[in-house]
Amino acid sequence: MLGFLVKEPVLRETKLQGDSISMAGFMAQAKTATQVIISQKEPLPRSLLQSLADLTAGEPYPVLEIVVEEVADAAYLHGLHSRGFKLFYGVGLPAQTLIFIDSDRGFVLENTPDAPSFRLLPSKKNENLYYSLLWHRFGHAVSVTGTVKETEAEKNLFCLALEKEREVWCRLRGDNPKSLPGVGQTVAVFAWEKWFSHIFEVIQLEFPSDRQPPAG
Numbered sequence: 001m002l003g004f005l006v007k008e009p010v011l012r013e014t015k016l017q018g019d020s021i022s023m024a025g026f027m028a029q030a031k032t033a034t035q036v037i038i039s040q041k042e043p044l045p046r047s048l049l050q051s052l053a054d055l056t057a058g059e060p061y062p063v064l065e066i067v068v069e070e071v072a073d074a075a076y077l078h079g080l081h082s083r084g085f086k087l088f089y090g091v092g093l094p095a096q097t098l099i100f101i102d103s104d105r106g107f108v109l110e111n112t113p114d115a116p117s118f119r120l121l122p123s124k125k126n127e128n129l130y131y132s133l134l135w136h137r138f139g140h141a142v143s144v145t146g147t148v149k150e151t152e153a154e155k156n157l158f159c160l161a162l163e164k165e166r167e168v169w170c171r172l173r174g175d176n177p178k179s180l181p182g183v184g185q186t187v188a189v190f191a192w193e194k195w196f197s198h199i200f201e202v203i204q205l206e207f208p209s210d211r212q213p214p215a216g
Helices: 008-012 023-030 045-055 074-082 123-136
Strands: 036-040 061-067 086-090 100-101 105-111 115-119 137-152 156-161 167-172 186-194 199-206
Touching: 023 045, 023 115, 023 123, 036 123, 074 137, 074 156, 074 186, 074 199, 086 105, 100 123, 100 156, 123 137, 137 167
Parallel strands: 036 061, 061 086, 167 199
Antiparallel strands: 036 100, 086 137, 100 105, 105 115, 137 156, 137 186, 156 167, 186 199
16 A cells, blocks of 8 residues: 555665765764754664764754664664654665765665764765655654543554543554553553554553652
């Protein structure tokens, strides 16, 4: 159904040679950007993730957007969202991690043993990939807290009542109905809000009332 939007021939053309820069050189460029967009199918190196997160400590800082596919680590995804990254659900992304600084500079991330390095995409290829990947976003991450109004165990669904009389249906991954929250429970949901569906796909489910108060 999504094939008409996924332009695989364009996405596979990422093997052209280009200049390589270090992490320090990359971050120097990122600091002056208005937008940094990352397309990834595996988690970012920790050093790069921390350096990007540090950008948000200053003013002004670039808009940081990450489009992910096939990353199942809930803690990692929630960490991205809580750090202030705008997180999008991707389909048909290239295998390599691509990073765009604004729309005119694109890089292939090379995770070398010593430290990440970044190979610059040729200008024409950068333009093609940047605009093509805009059509590979099919949802975004959200965090909501509400009270369970009803459940449908056979479909692994529960309805969450939010503020302002808003209601959303949420689907848990897996097929264990015992993992569904009970009616009346307050839950915090971190989920994908997919743009072609009215159902939130739960990434992580928490029960705020079960959290222990801080010591002291």
